[in-house]
Amino acid sequence: MLAEGEGHKGIAMTALSWLSTRQTERIGAVGTELSAKITIHDVARESGVSIKTVSRVLNREPNVKADTRDRVQAAVAALNYRPNISARSLAGAKAYLIGVFFDNPSPGYVTDVQLGAISRCRQEGYHLIVEPIDSTSDVEDQVAPMLATLRMDGVILTPPLSDHPVVLDALEREGVAYVRIAPGDDVERAPWVSMDDREAAYEMTNHLIGLGHRDIGFIIGHPDHGASARRHQGFVDAMRDADLPVRQDRVEQGWFSFRSGFEAAERLLGGADRPTAIFASNDDMALGVMAVANRMRLDVPAQLSIAGFDDTPGARITWPQLTTVRQPIAAMAAAAADMLMSGVQHEEGDPPPSRLLDFELVVRESTGKAPG
Amino acid sequence: MLAEGEGHKGIAMTALSWLSTRQTERIGAVGTELSAKITIHDVARESGVSIKTVSRVLNREPNVKADTRDRVQAAVAALNYRPNISARSLAGAKAYLIGVFFDNPSPGYVTDVQLGAISRCRQEGYHLIVEPIDSTSDVEDQVAPMLATLRMDGVILTPPLSDHPVVLDALEREGVAYVRIAPGDDVERAPWVSMDDREAAYEMTNHLIGLGHRDIGFIIGHPDHGASARRHQGFVDAMRDADLPVRQDRVEQGWFSFRSGFEAAERLLGGADRPTAIFASNDDMALGVMAVANRMRLDVPAQLSIAGFDDTPGARITWPQLTTVRQPIAAMAAAAADMLMSGVQHEEGDPPPSRLLDFELVVRESTGKAPG
């Protein structure tokens, strides 16, 4: 309310007084800067032990008398001491930093991953470094220097980075552990966390078939995402198992974007002969289908059933709300963080550590009985 | 494709072989681990100068002969040297870490902020620590320890954290610089970056009035966000300036969520007497209005014009696409990062450094001439 009242209206402006933090600290008279940062030595003195013992308590190492531990912990609390993360990582093996790399997937996906990862990291004292990677410019230049400077304990890779050879190579060359979320078919290369995309797509297709649909359109996801092929396979398998034909003119290639879903739907629904249901490989594309249906004044789901995949926030942001597959994004990220913090590494020859998490079919209003 | 083929189908599983990174390094025989991490000493030796001179070159300090600098830079390139960030921050004043705090705003907003901040940080060698803050549990416990351990160079606060007193207090107590994005009315307290929400709402309302609308509904945003009151004010001002009445039954309180917009629209459009346009304080709520209109079979924009605010990805994910205000989210975050990296601090008594960025009206298909 005041910003405009101050007369800034419509004019970009910059204030004048800039003073570096350092200077402020040196001047020392500003504010209530009474917090001369306390170190492990202060705690040691306060509790009458050596700094090594304090370190032991901090790191939950064995061989500390309960009594001593209590005294140290009391001192930590009294002094409100927090170990300096830079000092810890410089001296020790752990950096207490987990990286999250992403390349422009949907915003909802990204934040879900961050939320899931943080939920585990926080309690262990780890923090999250996020690094958007731009696949269209030099990936090596973005990744390699960062890995060298930060020396993170591990990195969580989201699709399509989970399968990006340059990223994986750089990680391995720098010796940084990583876990891939929903990678493609190279499951032998390194640890991963995923869900059963094929099975989920299979079940969703069966849901449609169970509603009486026999002519179902399908929109494939971005070819760089490993999940795309698996979802497509699930659709095909379900159709085959139900002895339904998979017509090639009912399958369109999309790019996981709203626009690509929109355009695919225009092709699918353009003629007089059209499918009674469309299953899009993600929600964004499903919303594109929904937009086309709206524009064509098709009643969803009476005339056309629409199903998505992911259960992003957008799935509830339409009317009717989208039937979709709930992907455990946050849980996958949390599992990945767990693996990294526990120091997972896979030995050559052995299958890499991995987790396959459960999905859930979310049936809402966009799917219904086949017409006629 | 392989995940299922491997027989993991539907069963959550964890692989067996776990081996810590450390151990792998000690064993040393695994992989092509030839990168014994190179330090500033290696560069010094390679270029025949002292480590201090290398440091000078790295930090672009003056008083280095061009010739010497070139030699050092050549050595850096040859050895592919990257300074260790922990060592730098332990020894020096800078941590090369900028924090981004957020509390569950829309995912699109969060990622835009991150992208904007990174765009500036990366070229200066800074990295982003993201910390989701949960306002519903103890904020002090989440913020204070983190600030003490990480000692970031600065923190970017997004709404509603921009106005959260506990967060601001903790930041100041720990002596960590911060810049608030779109804060409320306490513009005097600390540096901020914002846009002219009032003016933007004013212009959007005028756009509607210019289309012949005289009976316009308005949905207020979340009361904890400073921008909400400013947007409301812009609407009221524009109506007043056009000598149009602001009927209290045309103004609804929302919470920036799709659902709250949906419910507000149900109230606004429920009776026979309804407005010809609805201006929602953000896109999510505008999409809620759109959903109600769709459900009521109202033609948008022929029978009802709908306007949003923010220009989130969702604005293009409907049909018709949403008329909205483009908020320079990434640019605001970039500006905030700039202020932090240049070491901005404001002196008591002076107005805090601030930036007011430009917005843009984005007229799409959801607004049109008033009926009749």
Next chain:
DNA sequence: ATGAAAGCGCTAACAC
């Protein structure tokens, strides 16, 4: 314009 030496705050190795 350049260098030597002294830490920053921790963990690690090895005493005791």
Next chain:
DNA sequence: GTGTTAGCGCTTTCAT
């Protein structure tokens, strides 16, 4: 069980 001593890889004095 606990303490001592070295560093980790840099930046920062302060010489020269």
